[in-house]
Amino acid sequence: MIVPDLHTALDHHFGFAAFRAGQHDALDATLSARDALVVMPTGSGKSLCFQLSALLLADTTLVISPLVALMKDQVDALVARGKRATYINSTLSAEEQQNKLNILARGWYKIVYVAPERLRNAAFLDALKHTRVALLAVDEAHCISQWGHDFRPDYLRLREFADALNRPPMIALTATATPQVQTDIIAQLGLRAPIKIVTGFNRPNLALRVRYTPDDDAKRRELAALLREHTGSAIIYAGTRRGTEEISAFCGEVTRAPAAFYHAGMADDERTRVQDAFMRDKIKIIVATNAFGMGVDKPDIRAVIHYAIPSTVEAYYQEIGRAGRDGEPARVVLLYSPKDRELQEWFIENDAPEPRQVAHLYQILQRAKNWVSPGYLQRATNLNDSKLQLALRQLELAGALKRLGDARGLIGVEVTPNVTLNLAESEAETEKRRAHRRKLLAQIIAYAETNQCRRQFILRYFGDAGNADAPDCCDNHRAATTAPTRRAESAEEWVPLVILETARTLQRQVGTQKLAQILHGSHAQEILQFGYTRHKFYGKLADYRVGEIENVIEQLLKQGYLKTIGGKYPVAQITPLGEETVNTRAAIAIELPRAPSPTARAETHHTRQAGGTVARTLALVQQGKLPAEIAQERDLAISTIYGHLEQLVTEGKVLADQLVPADVREQICAGMREWNGQWLSDLKARLPAAITYEQIRLVVAAEKKK
Numbered sequence: 001m002i003v004p005d006l007h008t009a010l011d012h013h014f015g016f017a018a019f020r021a022g023q024h025d026a027l028d029a030t031l032s033a034r035d036a037l038v039v040m041p042t043g044s045g046k047s048l049c050f051q052l053s054a055l056l057l058a059d060t061t062l063v064i065s066p067l068v069a070l071m072k073d074q075v076d077a078l079v080a081r082g083k084r085a086t087y088i089n090s091t092l093s094a095e096e097q098q099n100k101l102n103i104l105a106r107g108w109y110k111i112v113y114v115a116p117e118r119l120r121n122a123a124f125l126d127a128l129k130h131t132r133v134a135l136l137a138v139d140e141a142h143c144i145s146q147w148g149h150d151f152r153p154d155y156l157r158l159r160e161f162a163d164a165l166n167r168p169p170m171i172a173l174t175a176t177a178t179p180q181v182q183t184d185i186i187a188q189l190g191l192r193a194p195i196k197i198v199t200g201f202n203r204p205n206l207a208l209r210v211r212y213t214p215d216d217d218a219k220r221r222e223l224a225a226l227l228r229e230h231t232g233s234a235i236i237y238a239g240t241r242r243g244t245e246e247i248s249a250f251c252g253e254v255t256r257a258p259a260a261f262y263h264a265g266m267a268d269d270e271r272t273r274v275q276d277a278f279m280r281d282k283i284k285i286i287v288a289t290n291a292f293g294m295g296v297d298k299p300d301i302r303a304v305i306h307y308a309i310p311s312t313v314e315a316y317y318q319e320i321g322r323a324g325r326d327g328e329p330a331r332v333v334l335l336y337s338p339k340d341r342e343l344q345e346w347f348i349e350n351d352a353p354e355p356r357q358v359a360h361l362y363q364i365l366q367r368a369k370n371w372v373s374p375g376y377l378q379r380a381t382n383l384n385d386s387k388l389q390l391a392l393r394q395l396e397l398a399g400a401l402k403r404l405g406d407a408r409g410l411i412g413v414e415v416t417p418n419v420t421l422n423l424a425e426s427e428a429e430t431e432k433r434r435a436h437r438r439k440l441l442a443q444i445i446a447y448a449e450t451n452q453c454r455r456q457f458i459l460r461y462f463g464d465a466g467n468a469d470a471p472d473c474c475d476n477h478r479a480a481t482t483a484p485t486r487r488a489e490s491a492e493e494w495v496p497l498v499i500l501e502t503a504r505t506l507q508r509q510v511g512t513q514k515l516a517q518i519l520h521g522s523h524a525q526e527i528l529q530f531g532y533t534r535h536k537f538y539g540k541l542a543d544y545r546v547g548e549i550e551n552v553i554e555q556l557l558k559q560g561y562l563k564t565i566g567g568k569y570p571v572a573q574i575t576p577l578g579e580e581t582v583n584t585r586a587a588i589a590i591e592l593p594r595a596p597s598p599t600a601r602a603e604t605h606h607t608r609q610a611g612g613t614v615a616r617t618l619a620l621v622q623q624g625k626l627p628a629e630i631a632q633e634r635d636l637a638i639s640t641i642y643g644h645l646e647q648l649v650t651e652g653k654v655l656a657d658q659l660v661p662a663d664v665r666e667q668i669c670a671g672m673r674e675w676n677g678q679w680l681s682d683l684k685a686r687l688p689a690a691i692t693y694e695q696i697r698l699v700v701a702a703e704k705k706k
């Protein structure tokens, strides 16, 4: 066909002045009967690619889309512009459906939207026999891929369906497809040498942030801070239904304004009410599970905050994409705790029906009629909708039933009775899917934990080679501009730098407690064992107690110089902000627990020189000092000093003679002859009360040594 001047057509049909990135290329493809795969984020104008094509092509364009609600909106908008558009789906009465099928068969419509279930509907397929299809548009094309996040078995019928239509040119569109899913879409749909258009993933007005919040307290603190400095509408995504309710109550307290929650467990009308209130600015903050957002096209959402990590980068991108649709600056913040992965892992391990549930469903179906309501099956089997669909598919694969399609809200099945169920294939499929989902989870965790540019991470993830510029890019990028600049001078100001440098240079990363132990110079087994003593800063902060160092580490975490990452055993890692600060040796505003006194500092110095705390005690004994004097000088408990002495006596480095007067020694030795050697208290009871336990211990150690 003759390709018209596309700009004129765009203006004529839609009143738009210019194409957005990718649109022109997509139209070039469809209008010259080439297949195309379009990957562009939500809101970037994918629909226009097939809508304008449809209006310019002579025959009918069929659009497959699973989003029944959006379908109506799009058709209404087209009809309002006087275009011959319609949709055919189960929300229409049987009569209306038939009516439309008749008109479709006459070839009057330019564009017809249907849901994928329709591909199983005989009347529809019949009507198509009389229709010339100019273009088959597959929206939400990732649904065909088992590797996508929203696999729909019905999409697998598409290839056959296209063949039955004499294989019209196809355009597949999706907002979320990794390069792997893109390849899969092409293969599953059988696209022929498609033009690939991957563009528009950079949303420069979204400032990307990750806050490292190791526990719930930290999350609440961070969330409260965000809410206080933030005005405008915000969505907060939580991991669980209960989470949405609790967090919305918390938000209400912080902002002193009502916040709503939203999840799939609520009644439909309640959900609609909440969504409406949010859309009309009656409520500024909505706390929701991922059930919220499909079709939420509110332009002025200023923040999307994730209270926990989502399951995939695709899901995350989709959810943050709801912020700043108006192009004005908006913030997206992920509150990240390494522990969050556990919830996601749980979802993955529980994503499929168990074999006994599939067998149970089979029993129920054998007793049921050919047409059953999904609600009834869900209640009878205790499976949610997606698991029910998977169970039906497993039975289909096992040859136990045939699906007849869906009609009037009922599922049509033809059951083959008494099949011995072999679900091995399904099990293998499930395991494969889980392995894949674990990989996807690892990717979103990598996003959360990276020290690199987050925007580039996302673009690369989707295979978008475009530029990743943005005025306010991400927290990792901001490091250079937000780091402190005054150089550290005093010994106290060096403390945080020493901690950061250690975190940066340790061969094996460690948790916050171990990091403190290393800096303190602890002799704990696991510190000695793994060679941490060889680190240049081992014992560098020996002036401080372990707990005090941990306190400083906490502050560094809170201020974003360090972060905790990892899985079950989180480790402390330096952030770009921390790196920048170490590199410039800048002073960080930290509250030190206490400045060590000059004597304490001298003592630390001597101890290190002597080669440890016991060796230091030995040195003082050799100078002729008494235990009490040593304890005072070293600011240690006398019992600690006696502990050292006992060790020294046992090792033969000190003689009991030096420490215990001769007559006391004799009395103790005499007592020992009648003593069974077990309880020190027995021995003490035989001796004059003036003789102390410490003296007894030293003499006993000396005698044993002999």
Ligand code: ADP
Pocket (backbone or CB within 6 Å): 016, 017, 018, 019, 020, 023, 040, 041, 042, 043, 044, 045, 046, 047, 048
């Ligand atoms: P997607 O399907 O990618 O999520 P839509 O097709 O719904 O996005 O488009 C989002 C909005 O952008 C719609 O309101 C649409 O009318 C508008 N739009 C699409 N293309 C253009 C364009 N070239 N110029 C201006 N607005 C456009």
